[in-house]
Amino acid sequence: MFGVIRAIFLAAGLVRGASLQSVTGWGSNPSNIQMSIYVPDRLASKPPVVVALHGCGGNGQQMYSSSRFQTFADQYGFILIYPSSNSNQGMACWDNHSPQSLTHNGGGDTQGIVQQVQYTLNKYNGDADRVYVVGFSSGAMMTNNLAATYPDVFEAGAPFAGVPAACWAGAGGSNPLNTNTSCPNAGVTKSAQDWGNYARNAYSGYNGRRTRMQIWHGASDNLVLPQLFQEELKQWSNVLGVSLTSTNSNNPESGYTQYLYGDGKQLVGYIAAGLGHGAVPYHESMVLSFFGVLTTPATSTITTTRTSTITTTMTPTTTPRTTPAMTTTTPGNGGGSQSKWGQCGGIGWTGFTACSPPAACSTLNPYYAQCL
Ligand SMILES: *[C@@H]1O[C@H](CO)[C@@H](O)[C@H](O)[C@H]1NC(C)=O
Numbered sequence: 393m394f395g396v397i398r399a400i401f402l403a404a405g406l407v408r409g410a411s412l413q414s415v416t417g418w419g420s421n422p423s424n425i426q427m428s429i430y431v432p433d434r435l436a437s438k439p440p441v442v443v444a445l446h447g448c449g450g451n452g453q454q455m456y457s458s459s460r461f462q463t464f465a466d467q468y469g470f471i472l473i474y475p476s477s478n479s480n481q482g483m484a485c486w487d488n489h490s491p492q493s494l495t496h497n498g499g500g501d502t503q504g505i506v507q508q509v510q511y512t513l514n515k516y517n518g519d520a521d522r523v524y525v526v527g528f529s530s531g532a533m534m535t536n537n538l539a540a541t542y543p544d545v546f547e548a549g550a551p552f553a554g555v556p557a558a559c560w561a562g563a564g565g566s567n568p569l570n571t572n573t574s575c576p577n578a579g580v581t582k583s584a585q586d587w588g589n590y591a592r593n594a595y596s597g598y599n600g601r602r603t604r605m606q607i608w609h610g611a612s613d614n615l616v617l618p619q620l621f622q623e624e625l626k627q628w629s630n631v632l633g634v635s636l637t638s639t640n641s642n643n644p645e646s647g648y649t650q651y652l653y654g655d656g657k658q659l660v661g662y663i664a665a666g667l668g669h670g671a672v673p674y675h676e677s678m679v680l681s682f683f684g685v686l687t688t689p690a691t692s693t694i695t696t697t698r699t700s701t702i703t704t705t706m707t708p709t710t711t712p713r714t715t716p717a718m719t720t721t722t723p724g725n726g727g728g729s730q731s732k733w734g735q736c737g738g739i740g741w742t743g744f745t746a747c748s749p750p751a752a753c754s755t756l757n758p759y760y761a762q763c764l
Pocket of ligand 1: 559560561562563564572573574575
């Protein structure tokens with residue numbers, strides 16, 4: 393009986409009930425950002441919340457379609473928020489530089505993202521002790537800045553190709569099109585204590601829990617230099633009070649080196665040989681295991697029974713960004729072109745696929761091509 397029903401829904405393409413939804417009215421929104429949300433059909437009774445942040449030139453939809461966090465949300469019942477930055481300075485990057493964004497309740501992007509979290513916790517009776525953030529590039533930089541400005545909100549974070557919190561302070565912008573890019577491009581070096589002070593100063597007077605961090609980077613990243621991986625580790629080792637225990641090659645897979653701090657529960661880093669910007673797969677199951685959201689089974693069903701018949705079909709993989717072939721072309725984009733550093737292709741991408749000369753579109757992986 394259920395088999396028949398399932399077959400019908402499969403045939404009709406209705407297996408997945410949940411989808412990415414845009415949300416308005418979630419807060420005062422001081423920096424004019426946007427919110428999309430993915431609420432799985434089966435929610436945990438007190439669902440954890442995971443924020444996933446796009447890189448420059450992307451948006452929430454692009455982050456959603458270029459990662460597989462939602463397949464785990466379907467299985468484990470947590471909620472995903474996909475914010476979209478505004479296009480200040482001509483390109484959709486996160487504000488990783490202004491005093492507003494680098495200060496707790498300072499009125500910048502960090503505060504707007506936290507308002508989206510609070511809205512979600514209230515609306516879905518979420519678990520305020522289990523809120524997390526993962527991001528790529530500009531979104532990874534924002535992940536570090538959220539850990540500095542709101543350690544009370546975010547229990548753990550995972551930046552992919554980021555820079556330390558407040559690395560862009562004083563740069564006048566954090567957009568590679570028209571900004572002093574010495575932070576990502578010069579391999580800036582500071583002491584662990586100095587980096588730690590930057591993070592602590594983002595929320596002065598705070599003495600509570602600090603955000604645990606799992607840090608990822610490509611060793612051949614020539615946009616956000618691999619030195620920034622070391623600087624991030626210095627910052628959080630200082631803030632979290634953990635020291636390097638060991639470095640372990642070919643962990644979690646060939647070509648990666650693990651930097652283990654303490655027992656690895658507070659801070660761990662992974663750097664991947666030969667991989668450039670945007671090429672390190674999200675390793676969703678490792679990120680979500682570090683967050684601790686893969687231990688809570690979905691316990692309440694908030695929609696119809698049809699969804700409960702398909703929950704065993706998930707096949708998590710740790711390397712989704714390397715598997716599919718590049719299939720996206722976007723003929724209907726009006727013949728415009730993307731600026732240097734912007735995204736110009738990849739699965740799920742619906743924006744411009746041409747680059748403004750002299751930049752040329754370079755495919756970094758199936759999900760991300762960039763004007764370089
Ligand atoms: C460039 O930005 C860095 C921060 O990333 C800052 O320390 C430096 O002073 C800036 N340089 C200039 C010339 O503004």
